[in-house]
């Protein structure tokens with residue numbers, strides 16, 4: 176592939192705002208440091224749950240054309256995606272996920288990178304009210 180001595184293996188995905196992670200990891204299912212091949216769909220979605228180990232839940236909103244009413248219908252679905260330890264994903268982040276082979280029973284996507292970090296932690300735990 177490229178002759179630069181980078182520590183990661185580029186998964187061959189070019190997407191605006193997508194950068195390789197700063198850290199490395201030993202995860203075999205990492206698209207940058209493992210042996211997972213990304214092919215198929217690329218989806219940008221918001222992380223709604225990041226409590227599982229190395230797996231995140233992503234909300235994908237999309238439009239479906241309904242011919243009878245000549246309008247779009249808004250649909251949403253949650254997608255489980257594998258999140259390697261080298262990508263620090265928080266709840267509320269917009270991430271790019273790519274389709275892979277099935278990695279677990281309900282996981283067939285992998286997080287490629289964070290497109291937009293959430294401005295602050297999505298759960299305002301212990302937020303002190305600003306001076307009024």
Ligand SMILES: [Zn+2]
Nearest residue numbers: 200205208261
């Ligand atoms: Zn990695």
